[in-house]
Amino acid sequence: MRLRTHLVRMRDKDVWRCAREEIPEHRAVLVELSANGESGWGEASAFMTAVYNSETDTVVDRLHGLDLDVDPHQPEQTWQQLAPQLKDCPFALAALDVAAHDLAARLAGVPLFEHLGLPDPSGLPSSYSIGLDTVDVMVDKLNRTPGWGLYKVKLAKADDLHVLRALREHTDAPFWVDGNACWQPEALFEVLDELPGLGVVALEQPFAVTEVEGQLAARDRSPVPIFADESVTTPDQVRPAAGRFDGINVKVLKAGGLTPALAMLRECRELGVASMLGCLPESSAGASAAAHIARLADHVDLDTVALLDIDTGTGAGLDDTGRIRLAGGTGTGFTPDWTSPAHEGPAHEGNGR
Incomplete structure:
Protein backbone atom coordinates (compact mmCIF):
# COMPACT_ATOMS: atom_id res chain seq x y z
CA MET A 1 0.00 0.00 0.00
CA VAL A 110 -19.45 -1.48 -1.46
CA PRO A 111 -20.25 1.12 1.22
CA LEU A 112 -18.30 0.76 4.44
CA PHE A 113 -21.31 -0.24 6.54
CA GLU A 114 -22.03 -3.10 4.12
CA HIS A 115 -18.40 -4.22 4.14
CA LEU A 116 -18.58 -4.36 7.95
CA GLY A 117 -21.84 -6.34 7.87
CA LEU A 118 -23.80 -3.52 9.51
CA PRO A 119 -27.21 -1.96 8.72
CA ASP A 120 -27.49 1.26 6.76
CA PRO A 121 -27.29 4.17 9.27
CA SER A 122 -29.15 6.63 7.03
CA GLY A 123 -31.79 8.57 8.94
CA LEU A 124 -30.38 8.02 12.42
CA PRO A 125 -30.55 11.22 14.50
CA SER A 126 -27.51 12.95 15.96
CA SER A 127 -27.42 15.37 18.84
CA TYR A 128 -26.28 18.96 18.31
CA SER A 129 -23.61 20.35 20.66
CA ILE A 130 -23.98 23.82 22.13
CA GLY A 131 -20.51 24.95 23.09
CA LEU A 132 -19.86 26.99 26.19
CA ASP A 133 -20.34 30.75 25.84
CA THR A 134 -22.45 33.54 27.30
CA VAL A 135 -26.06 32.56 27.80
CA ASP A 136 -27.24 34.79 24.96
CA VAL A 137 -24.82 33.23 22.51
CA MET A 138 -25.74 29.70 23.60
CA VAL A 139 -29.41 30.51 23.08
CA ASP A 140 -28.56 31.89 19.65
CA LYS A 141 -26.76 28.65 18.75
CA LEU A 142 -29.87 26.71 19.72
CA ASN A 143 -32.15 28.97 17.72
CA ARG A 144 -29.94 28.58 14.65
CA THR A 145 -30.53 24.83 14.74
CA PRO A 146 -34.24 24.32 15.49
CA GLY A 147 -35.87 20.93 15.23
CA TRP A 148 -33.04 18.67 16.36
CA GLY A 149 -34.10 15.82 18.64
CA LEU A 150 -31.36 16.20 21.27
CA TYR A 151 -29.08 19.05 22.32
CA LYS A 152 -25.75 18.37 24.00
CA VAL A 153 -25.03 21.31 26.30
CA LYS A 154 -21.58 22.15 27.64
CA LEU A 155 -21.65 23.61 31.16
CA ALA A 156 -18.69 25.11 33.03
CA LYS A 157 -20.09 24.15 36.44
CA ALA A 158 -22.65 21.62 37.57
CA ASP A 159 -24.86 24.26 39.17
CA ASP A 160 -25.05 26.52 36.08
CA LEU A 161 -28.71 25.63 35.74
CA HIS A 162 -29.59 29.16 34.64
CA VAL A 163 -28.13 28.19 31.25
CA LEU A 164 -30.46 25.22 30.94
CA ARG A 165 -33.44 27.32 32.03
CA ALA A 166 -32.67 29.89 29.35
CA LEU A 167 -32.31 27.23 26.66
CA ARG A 168 -35.49 25.48 27.82
CA GLU A 169 -37.49 28.57 26.90
CA HIS A 170 -36.65 27.91 23.25
CA THR A 171 -37.06 24.14 22.82
CA ASP A 172 -38.92 21.12 24.10
CA ALA A 173 -36.10 18.77 23.06
CA PRO A 174 -34.16 16.90 25.77
CA PHE A 175 -30.73 18.01 26.97
CA TRP A 176 -27.60 15.88 27.28
CA VAL A 177 -25.29 17.79 29.63
CA ASP A 178 -21.50 17.49 29.39
CA GLY A 179 -19.09 18.51 32.14
CA ASN A 180 -15.90 17.54 30.27
CA ALA A 181 -14.38 16.18 33.50
CA CYS A 182 -14.32 19.62 35.14
CA TRP A 183 -17.08 19.61 37.76
CA GLN A 184 -16.89 19.12 41.53
CA PRO A 185 -19.02 16.36 43.10
CA GLU A 186 -20.51 18.56 45.83
CA ALA A 187 -21.86 21.06 43.31
CA LEU A 188 -23.54 18.32 41.28
CA PHE A 189 -25.08 16.65 44.33
CA GLU A 190 -26.81 19.91 45.24
CA VAL A 191 -28.67 20.12 41.90
CA LEU A 192 -29.18 16.47 40.89
CA ASP A 193 -32.87 16.42 41.76
CA GLU A 194 -33.56 19.45 39.55
CA LEU A 195 -32.19 17.91 36.37
CA PRO A 196 -35.18 15.80 35.25
CA GLY A 197 -37.49 18.80 35.51
CA LEU A 198 -35.23 20.71 33.11
CA GLY A 199 -35.40 17.92 30.56
CA VAL A 200 -31.90 16.55 31.19
CA VAL A 201 -31.77 12.93 30.03
CA ALA A 202 -28.06 12.21 30.65
CA LEU A 203 -24.86 13.58 32.16
CA GLU A 204 -21.51 13.01 30.50
CA GLN A 205 -18.19 12.77 32.34
CA PRO A 206 -19.00 15.21 35.14
CA PHE A 207 -15.77 14.63 37.08
CA ALA A 208 -12.08 14.07 36.50
CA VAL A 209 -11.00 10.55 35.63
CA THR A 210 -9.36 10.21 39.06
CA GLU A 211 -12.58 11.10 40.93
CA VAL A 212 -13.71 7.49 41.29
CA GLU A 213 -15.36 7.88 44.70
CA GLY A 214 -17.36 10.90 43.59
CA GLN A 215 -18.47 9.13 40.42
CA LEU A 216 -19.71 6.10 42.35
CA ALA A 217 -21.65 8.37 44.71
CA ALA A 218 -23.10 10.32 41.80
CA ARG A 219 -24.24 7.19 40.00
CA ASP A 220 -25.93 5.96 43.15
CA ARG A 221 -27.81 9.24 43.65
CA SER A 222 -28.43 10.49 40.11
CA PRO A 223 -31.97 10.40 38.66
CA VAL A 224 -30.46 10.46 35.13
CA PRO A 225 -27.83 8.12 33.62
CA ILE A 226 -24.17 9.13 33.71
CA PHE A 227 -21.96 8.42 30.69
CA ALA A 228 -18.20 8.10 30.60
CA ASP A 229 -16.05 9.88 28.05
CA GLU A 230 -12.50 10.60 29.20
CA SER A 231 -12.71 7.72 31.70
CA VAL A 232 -13.17 5.10 28.97
CA THR A 233 -11.26 5.30 25.71
CA THR A 234 -10.11 1.77 24.82
CA PRO A 235 -11.72 -1.72 24.81
CA ASP A 236 -9.93 -2.92 27.95
CA GLN A 237 -11.60 -0.13 29.96
CA VAL A 238 -15.21 -0.99 29.05
CA ARG A 239 -15.86 -3.86 31.42
CA PRO A 240 -14.36 -2.20 34.54
CA ALA A 241 -16.38 0.96 33.80
CA ALA A 242 -19.66 -0.94 33.76
CA GLY A 243 -19.72 -0.77 37.55
CA ARG A 244 -19.18 2.99 37.66
CA PHE A 245 -21.13 4.40 34.69
CA ASP A 246 -24.48 3.83 33.05
CA GLY A 247 -23.12 4.40 29.56
CA ILE A 248 -19.99 5.07 27.50
CA ASN A 249 -19.29 7.62 24.78
CA VAL A 250 -17.20 5.72 22.23
CA LYS A 251 -14.99 7.81 19.95
CA VAL A 252 -13.11 6.30 17.04
CA LEU A 253 -9.99 8.45 17.48
CA LYS A 254 -9.65 7.82 21.20
CA ALA A 255 -10.28 4.11 20.73
CA GLY A 256 -7.49 3.83 18.17
CA GLY A 257 -9.64 3.18 15.12
CA LEU A 258 -12.79 1.56 13.81
CA THR A 259 -11.53 -1.91 14.73
CA PRO A 260 -11.42 -1.24 18.51
CA ALA A 261 -14.42 1.11 18.42
CA LEU A 262 -16.55 -1.68 16.96
CA ALA A 263 -15.34 -4.00 19.72
CA MET A 264 -16.28 -1.42 22.36
CA LEU A 265 -19.78 -0.86 21.00
CA ARG A 266 -20.40 -4.59 20.81
CA GLU A 267 -19.15 -5.15 24.35
CA CYS A 268 -21.43 -2.38 25.61
CA ARG A 269 -24.38 -4.29 24.17
CA GLU A 270 -23.16 -7.54 25.69
CA LEU A 271 -22.84 -5.93 29.13
CA GLY A 272 -26.12 -4.01 28.93
CA VAL A 273 -24.27 -0.68 29.11
CA ALA A 274 -25.72 2.15 27.02
CA SER A 275 -23.51 3.66 24.34
CA MET A 276 -23.08 6.88 22.45
CA LEU A 277 -21.02 7.16 19.27
CA GLY A 278 -19.26 10.49 19.57
CA CYS A 279 -16.72 12.60 17.73
CA LEU A 280 -13.86 15.02 18.30
CA PRO A 281 -13.23 18.18 16.28
CA GLU A 282 -13.01 16.38 12.92
CA SER A 283 -13.76 17.05 9.29
CA SER A 284 -15.95 15.00 6.96
CA ALA A 285 -13.11 12.50 6.57
CA GLY A 286 -13.36 11.25 10.14
CA ALA A 287 -17.09 11.84 10.62
CA SER A 288 -18.00 9.92 7.47
CA ALA A 289 -16.31 6.78 8.75
CA ALA A 290 -17.97 7.01 12.17
CA ALA A 291 -21.39 7.48 10.57
CA HIS A 292 -21.15 4.05 8.94
CA ILE A 293 -21.03 2.26 12.33
CA ALA A 294 -23.75 4.35 13.97
CA ARG A 295 -26.36 1.56 14.06
CA LEU A 296 -24.34 -0.17 16.78
CA ALA A 297 -24.79 2.76 19.21
CA ASP A 298 -27.79 3.72 21.33
CA HIS A 299 -27.14 7.43 20.81
CA VAL A 300 -25.25 9.36 18.12
CA ASP A 301 -23.26 12.60 18.43
CA LEU A 302 -21.61 13.24 15.05
CA ASP A 303 -22.37 16.91 14.73
CA THR A 304 -18.80 18.01 14.02
CA VAL A 305 -19.64 18.41 10.32
CA ALA A 306 -22.61 20.63 11.18
CA LEU A 307 -20.36 22.88 13.28
CA LEU A 308 -17.68 23.37 10.62
CA ASP A 309 -17.25 26.53 8.57
CA ILE A 310 -14.24 25.14 6.66
CA ASP A 311 -14.17 21.43 5.78
CA THR A 312 -11.60 19.22 4.05
CA GLY A 313 -14.04 17.74 1.54
CA THR A 314 -17.46 16.15 1.27
CA GLY A 315 -18.87 13.01 2.79
CA ALA A 316 -21.55 11.90 5.22
CA GLY A 317 -23.56 14.79 6.62
CA LEU A 318 -26.61 15.66 8.67
CA ASP A 319 -29.88 17.10 7.43
CA ASP A 320 -31.60 20.13 8.94
CA THR A 321 -32.90 18.07 11.87
CA GLY A 322 -29.64 16.19 12.47
CA ARG A 323 -30.33 12.91 10.68
CA ILE A 324 -27.48 11.08 8.99
CA ARG A 325 -27.18 11.35 5.21
CA LEU A 326 -24.51 9.16 3.64
CA ALA A 327 -22.57 10.47 0.68
CA GLY A 328 -23.23 7.40 -1.45
CA GLY A 329 -20.66 5.46 -3.41
CA THR A 330 -18.15 3.02 -1.96
CA GLY A 331 -16.25 3.10 1.31
CA THR A 332 -17.04 6.04 3.55
CA GLY A 333 -18.00 8.20 0.58
CA PHE A 334 -15.52 10.91 1.58
CA THR A 335 -14.03 12.94 -1.27
Whole structure:
Protein backbone atom coordinates (compact mmCIF):
# COMPACT_ATOMS: atom_id res chain seq x y z
CA MET A 1 0.00 0.00 0.00
CA ARG A 2 1.04 3.58 -0.59
CA LEU A 3 0.79 6.08 2.28
CA ARG A 4 0.42 9.84 1.92
CA THR A 5 -0.37 12.39 4.64
CA HIS A 6 -1.90 15.83 4.17
CA LEU A 7 -1.85 18.64 6.76
CA VAL A 8 -5.16 20.46 7.18
CA ARG A 9 -6.70 23.24 9.28
CA MET A 10 -10.44 23.59 9.84
CA ARG A 11 -12.52 26.25 11.53
CA ASP A 12 -15.95 26.07 13.16
CA LYS A 13 -18.73 28.59 12.63
CA ASP A 14 -18.27 29.55 16.30
CA VAL A 15 -15.14 29.25 18.44
CA TRP A 16 -15.49 25.94 20.26
CA ARG A 17 -15.43 26.14 24.06
CA CYS A 18 -16.05 23.72 26.89
CA ALA A 19 -15.18 23.76 30.58
CA ARG A 20 -11.69 22.47 29.79
CA GLU A 21 -10.53 24.47 26.75
CA GLU A 22 -11.15 26.84 23.86
CA ILE A 23 -10.35 25.76 20.29
CA PRO A 24 -10.21 28.57 17.69
CA GLU A 25 -9.18 26.21 14.87
CA HIS A 26 -8.73 22.49 14.32
CA ARG A 27 -5.47 21.09 12.99
CA ALA A 28 -5.33 17.56 11.69
CA VAL A 29 -3.57 15.06 9.44
CA LEU A 30 -5.48 13.44 6.61
CA VAL A 31 -4.17 9.94 5.96
CA GLU A 32 -4.46 8.46 2.46
CA LEU A 33 -3.85 4.77 1.82
CA SER A 34 -3.80 3.68 -1.82
CA ALA A 35 -3.76 0.33 -3.57
CA ASN A 36 -4.96 -0.98 -6.92
CA GLY A 37 -6.13 2.43 -8.08
CA GLU A 38 -8.24 3.25 -5.02
CA SER A 39 -7.62 5.47 -1.99
CA GLY A 40 -9.02 5.22 1.54
CA TRP A 41 -9.07 8.16 3.93
CA GLY A 42 -8.61 8.64 7.66
CA GLU A 43 -8.03 11.64 9.93
CA ALA A 44 -6.00 12.34 13.07
CA SER A 45 -6.97 15.51 14.95
CA ALA A 46 -4.41 17.52 16.91
CA PHE A 47 -6.67 17.41 19.98
CA MET A 48 -5.53 17.30 23.63
CA THR A 49 -2.06 16.76 22.24
CA ALA A 50 -0.37 16.28 25.61
CA VAL A 51 -2.75 13.44 26.46
CA TYR A 52 -2.97 11.68 23.11
CA ASN A 53 0.46 12.46 21.60
CA SER A 54 -1.40 13.87 18.63
CA GLU A 55 0.65 16.82 17.39
CA THR A 56 0.58 16.79 13.60
CA ASP A 57 4.37 16.47 13.27
CA THR A 58 4.34 13.49 15.61
CA VAL A 59 1.52 11.79 13.72
CA VAL A 60 3.22 12.29 10.36
CA ASP A 61 6.60 11.05 11.62
CA ARG A 62 5.14 7.96 13.26
CA LEU A 63 3.04 6.99 10.26
CA HIS A 64 5.87 7.43 7.80
CA GLY A 65 8.08 5.23 9.96
CA LEU A 66 5.84 2.20 9.41
CA ASP A 67 6.37 -0.71 7.04
CA LEU A 68 3.04 -1.01 5.22
CA ASP A 69 3.67 -4.33 3.52
CA VAL A 70 0.12 -5.45 4.44
CA ASP A 71 -2.94 -6.83 2.69
CA PRO A 72 -5.23 -3.94 1.61
CA HIS A 73 -8.23 -6.30 1.80
CA GLN A 74 -7.68 -7.16 5.49
CA PRO A 75 -7.89 -3.98 7.61
CA GLU A 76 -8.38 -5.84 10.89
CA GLN A 77 -5.14 -7.75 10.31
CA THR A 78 -3.40 -4.46 9.51
CA TRP A 79 -4.61 -3.03 12.80
CA GLN A 80 -3.40 -6.08 14.74
CA GLN A 81 0.00 -5.87 13.07
CA LEU A 82 0.55 -2.13 13.55
CA ALA A 83 -1.24 -1.41 16.85
CA PRO A 84 1.76 -2.38 19.04
CA GLN A 85 3.93 0.14 17.18
CA LEU A 86 1.40 2.98 17.64
CA LYS A 87 0.13 2.17 21.12
CA ASP A 88 1.29 5.56 22.44
CA CYS A 89 -0.08 7.45 19.41
CA PRO A 90 -3.73 6.36 19.23
CA PHE A 91 -4.93 9.05 16.80
CA ALA A 92 -2.30 8.03 14.24
CA LEU A 93 -3.38 4.41 14.65
CA ALA A 94 -7.04 5.40 14.33
CA ALA A 95 -6.50 7.41 11.15
CA LEU A 96 -4.55 4.55 9.61
CA ASP A 97 -7.21 2.01 10.61
CA VAL A 98 -10.07 4.14 9.24
CA ALA A 99 -8.19 4.62 5.96
CA ALA A 100 -7.55 0.88 5.76
CA HIS A 101 -11.24 0.05 6.31
CA ASP A 102 -12.27 2.70 3.78
CA LEU A 103 -9.82 1.35 1.22
CA ALA A 104 -10.94 -2.26 1.71
CA ALA A 105 -14.59 -1.29 1.22
CA ARG A 106 -13.78 0.70 -1.91
CA LEU A 107 -11.77 -2.19 -3.33
CA ALA A 108 -14.77 -4.45 -2.65
CA GLY A 109 -17.05 -1.94 -4.38
CA VAL A 110 -19.45 -1.48 -1.46
CA PRO A 111 -20.25 1.12 1.22
CA LEU A 112 -18.30 0.76 4.44
CA PHE A 113 -21.31 -0.24 6.54
CA GLU A 114 -22.03 -3.10 4.12
CA HIS A 115 -18.40 -4.22 4.14
CA LEU A 116 -18.58 -4.36 7.95
CA GLY A 117 -21.84 -6.34 7.87
CA LEU A 118 -23.80 -3.52 9.51
CA PRO A 119 -27.21 -1.96 8.72
CA ASP A 120 -27.49 1.26 6.76
CA PRO A 121 -27.29 4.17 9.27
CA SER A 122 -29.15 6.63 7.03
CA GLY A 123 -31.79 8.57 8.94
CA LEU A 124 -30.38 8.02 12.42
CA PRO A 125 -30.55 11.22 14.50
CA SER A 126 -27.51 12.95 15.96
CA SER A 127 -27.42 15.37 18.84
CA TYR A 128 -26.28 18.96 18.31
CA SER A 129 -23.61 20.35 20.66
CA ILE A 130 -23.98 23.82 22.13
CA GLY A 131 -20.51 24.95 23.09
CA LEU A 132 -19.86 26.99 26.19
CA ASP A 133 -20.34 30.75 25.84
CA THR A 134 -22.45 33.54 27.30
CA VAL A 135 -26.06 32.56 27.80
CA ASP A 136 -27.24 34.79 24.96
CA VAL A 137 -24.82 33.23 22.51
CA MET A 138 -25.74 29.70 23.60
CA VAL A 139 -29.41 30.51 23.08
CA ASP A 140 -28.56 31.89 19.65
CA LYS A 141 -26.76 28.65 18.75
CA LEU A 142 -29.87 26.71 19.72
CA ASN A 143 -32.15 28.97 17.72
CA ARG A 144 -29.94 28.58 14.65
CA THR A 145 -30.53 24.83 14.74
CA PRO A 146 -34.24 24.32 15.49
CA GLY A 147 -35.87 20.93 15.23
CA TRP A 148 -33.04 18.67 16.36
CA GLY A 149 -34.10 15.82 18.64
CA LEU A 150 -31.36 16.20 21.27
CA TYR A 151 -29.08 19.05 22.32
CA LYS A 152 -25.75 18.37 24.00
CA VAL A 153 -25.03 21.31 26.30
CA LYS A 154 -21.58 22.15 27.64
CA LEU A 155 -21.65 23.61 31.16
CA ALA A 156 -18.69 25.11 33.03
CA LYS A 157 -20.09 24.15 36.44
CA ALA A 158 -22.65 21.62 37.57
CA ASP A 159 -24.86 24.26 39.17
CA ASP A 160 -25.05 26.52 36.08
CA LEU A 161 -28.71 25.63 35.74
CA HIS A 162 -29.59 29.16 34.64
CA VAL A 163 -28.13 28.19 31.25
CA LEU A 164 -30.46 25.22 30.94
CA ARG A 165 -33.44 27.32 32.03
CA ALA A 166 -32.67 29.89 29.35
CA LEU A 167 -32.31 27.23 26.66
CA ARG A 168 -35.49 25.48 27.82
CA GLU A 169 -37.49 28.57 26.90
CA HIS A 170 -36.65 27.91 23.25
CA THR A 171 -37.06 24.14 22.82
CA ASP A 172 -38.92 21.12 24.10
CA ALA A 173 -36.10 18.77 23.06
CA PRO A 174 -34.16 16.90 25.77
CA PHE A 175 -30.73 18.01 26.97
CA TRP A 176 -27.60 15.88 27.28
CA VAL A 177 -25.29 17.79 29.63
CA ASP A 178 -21.50 17.49 29.39
CA GLY A 179 -19.09 18.51 32.14
CA ASN A 180 -15.90 17.54 30.27
CA ALA A 181 -14.38 16.18 33.50
CA CYS A 182 -14.32 19.62 35.14
CA TRP A 183 -17.08 19.61 37.76
CA GLN A 184 -16.89 19.12 41.53
CA PRO A 185 -19.02 16.36 43.10
CA GLU A 186 -20.51 18.56 45.83
CA ALA A 187 -21.86 21.06 43.31
CA LEU A 188 -23.54 18.32 41.28
CA PHE A 189 -25.08 16.65 44.33
CA GLU A 190 -26.81 19.91 45.24
CA VAL A 191 -28.67 20.12 41.90
CA LEU A 192 -29.18 16.47 40.89
CA ASP A 193 -32.87 16.42 41.76
CA GLU A 194 -33.56 19.45 39.55
CA LEU A 195 -32.19 17.91 36.37
CA PRO A 196 -35.18 15.80 35.25
CA GLY A 197 -37.49 18.80 35.51
CA LEU A 198 -35.23 20.71 33.11
CA GLY A 199 -35.40 17.92 30.56
CA VAL A 200 -31.90 16.55 31.19
CA VAL A 201 -31.77 12.93 30.03
CA ALA A 202 -28.06 12.21 30.65
CA LEU A 203 -24.86 13.58 32.16
CA GLU A 204 -21.51 13.01 30.50
CA GLN A 205 -18.19 12.77 32.34
CA PRO A 206 -19.00 15.21 35.14
CA PHE A 207 -15.77 14.63 37.08
CA ALA A 208 -12.08 14.07 36.50
CA VAL A 209 -11.00 10.55 35.63
CA THR A 210 -9.36 10.21 39.06
CA GLU A 211 -12.58 11.10 40.93
CA VAL A 212 -13.71 7.49 41.29
CA GLU A 213 -15.36 7.88 44.70
CA GLY A 214 -17.36 10.90 43.59
CA GLN A 215 -18.47 9.13 40.42
CA LEU A 216 -19.71 6.10 42.35
CA ALA A 217 -21.65 8.37 44.71
CA ALA A 218 -23.10 10.32 41.80
CA ARG A 219 -24.24 7.19 40.00
CA ASP A 220 -25.93 5.96 43.15
CA ARG A 221 -27.81 9.24 43.65
CA SER A 222 -28.43 10.49 40.11
CA PRO A 223 -31.97 10.40 38.66
CA VAL A 224 -30.46 10.46 35.13
CA PRO A 225 -27.83 8.12 33.62
CA ILE A 226 -24.17 9.13 33.71
CA PHE A 227 -21.96 8.42 30.69
CA ALA A 228 -18.20 8.10 30.60
CA ASP A 229 -16.05 9.88 28.05
CA GLU A 230 -12.50 10.60 29.20
CA SER A 231 -12.71 7.72 31.70
CA VAL A 232 -13.17 5.10 28.97
CA THR A 233 -11.26 5.30 25.71
CA THR A 234 -10.11 1.77 24.82
CA PRO A 235 -11.72 -1.72 24.81
CA ASP A 236 -9.93 -2.92 27.95
CA GLN A 237 -11.60 -0.13 29.96
CA VAL A 238 -15.21 -0.99 29.05
CA ARG A 239 -15.86 -3.86 31.42
CA PRO A 240 -14.36 -2.20 34.54
CA ALA A 241 -16.38 0.96 33.80
CA ALA A 242 -19.66 -0.94 33.76
CA GLY A 243 -19.72 -0.77 37.55
CA ARG A 244 -19.18 2.99 37.66
CA PHE A 245 -21.13 4.40 34.69
CA ASP A 246 -24.48 3.83 33.05
CA GLY A 247 -23.12 4.40 29.56
CA ILE A 248 -19.99 5.07 27.50
CA ASN A 249 -19.29 7.62 24.78
CA VAL A 250 -17.20 5.72 22.23
CA LYS A 251 -14.99 7.81 19.95
CA VAL A 252 -13.11 6.30 17.04
CA LEU A 253 -9.99 8.45 17.48
CA LYS A 254 -9.65 7.82 21.20
CA ALA A 255 -10.28 4.11 20.73
CA GLY A 256 -7.49 3.83 18.17
CA GLY A 257 -9.64 3.18 15.12
CA LEU A 258 -12.79 1.56 13.81
CA THR A 259 -11.53 -1.91 14.73
CA PRO A 260 -11.42 -1.24 18.51
CA ALA A 261 -14.42 1.11 18.42
CA LEU A 262 -16.55 -1.68 16.96
CA ALA A 263 -15.34 -4.00 19.72
CA MET A 264 -16.28 -1.42 22.36
CA LEU A 265 -19.78 -0.86 21.00
CA ARG A 266 -20.40 -4.59 20.81
CA GLU A 267 -19.15 -5.15 24.35
CA CYS A 268 -21.43 -2.38 25.61
CA ARG A 269 -24.38 -4.29 24.17
CA GLU A 270 -23.16 -7.54 25.69
CA LEU A 271 -22.84 -5.93 29.13
CA GLY A 272 -26.12 -4.01 28.93
CA VAL A 273 -24.27 -0.68 29.11
CA ALA A 274 -25.72 2.15 27.02
CA SER A 275 -23.51 3.66 24.34
CA MET A 276 -23.08 6.88 22.45
CA LEU A 277 -21.02 7.16 19.27
CA GLY A 278 -19.26 10.49 19.57
CA CYS A 279 -16.72 12.60 17.73
CA LEU A 280 -13.86 15.02 18.30
CA PRO A 281 -13.23 18.18 16.28
CA GLU A 282 -13.01 16.38 12.92
CA SER A 283 -13.76 17.05 9.29
CA SER A 284 -15.95 15.00 6.96
CA ALA A 285 -13.11 12.50 6.57
CA GLY A 286 -13.36 11.25 10.14
CA ALA A 287 -17.09 11.84 10.62
CA SER A 288 -18.00 9.92 7.47
CA ALA A 289 -16.31 6.78 8.75
CA ALA A 290 -17.97 7.01 12.17
CA ALA A 291 -21.39 7.48 10.57
CA HIS A 292 -21.15 4.05 8.94
CA ILE A 293 -21.03 2.26 12.33
CA ALA A 294 -23.75 4.35 13.97
CA ARG A 295 -26.36 1.56 14.06
CA LEU A 296 -24.34 -0.17 16.78
CA ALA A 297 -24.79 2.76 19.21
CA ASP A 298 -27.79 3.72 21.33
CA HIS A 299 -27.14 7.43 20.81
CA VAL A 300 -25.25 9.36 18.12
CA ASP A 301 -23.26 12.60 18.43
CA LEU A 302 -21.61 13.24 15.05
CA ASP A 303 -22.37 16.91 14.73
CA THR A 304 -18.80 18.01 14.02
CA VAL A 305 -19.64 18.41 10.32
CA ALA A 306 -22.61 20.63 11.18
CA LEU A 307 -20.36 22.88 13.28
CA LEU A 308 -17.68 23.37 10.62
CA ASP A 309 -17.25 26.53 8.57
CA ILE A 310 -14.24 25.14 6.66
CA ASP A 311 -14.17 21.43 5.78
CA THR A 312 -11.60 19.22 4.05
CA GLY A 313 -14.04 17.74 1.54
CA THR A 314 -17.46 16.15 1.27
CA GLY A 315 -18.87 13.01 2.79
CA ALA A 316 -21.55 11.90 5.22
CA GLY A 317 -23.56 14.79 6.62
CA LEU A 318 -26.61 15.66 8.67
CA ASP A 319 -29.88 17.10 7.43
CA ASP A 320 -31.60 20.13 8.94
CA THR A 321 -32.90 18.07 11.87
CA GLY A 322 -29.64 16.19 12.47
CA ARG A 323 -30.33 12.91 10.68
CA ILE A 324 -27.48 11.08 8.99
CA ARG A 325 -27.18 11.35 5.21
CA LEU A 326 -24.51 9.16 3.64
CA ALA A 327 -22.57 10.47 0.68
CA GLY A 328 -23.23 7.40 -1.45
CA GLY A 329 -20.66 5.46 -3.41
CA THR A 330 -18.15 3.02 -1.96
CA GLY A 331 -16.25 3.10 1.31
CA THR A 332 -17.04 6.04 3.55
CA GLY A 333 -18.00 8.20 0.58
CA PHE A 334 -15.52 10.91 1.58
CA THR A 335 -14.03 12.94 -1.27
CA PRO A 336 -11.28 15.51 -0.54
CA ASP A 337 -11.72 19.02 -1.90
CA TRP A 338 -8.25 20.22 -2.83
CA THR A 339 -9.56 23.74 -3.45
CA SER A 340 -10.67 24.10 0.18
CA PRO A 341 -8.62 26.52 2.31
CA ALA A 342 -8.35 23.65 4.82
CA HIS A 343 -5.52 22.09 2.82
CA GLU A 344 -2.08 23.43 3.72
CA GLY A 345 0.27 22.21 1.03
CA PRO A 346 1.83 19.19 -0.67
CA ALA A 347 1.40 15.68 0.66
CA HIS A 348 4.10 13.78 2.54
CA GLU A 349 4.97 10.45 0.95
CA GLY A 350 5.29 7.36 3.11
CA ASN A 351 7.06 4.03 3.03
CA GLY A 352 4.24 1.87 1.68
CA ARG A 353 4.83 -0.72 -1.00
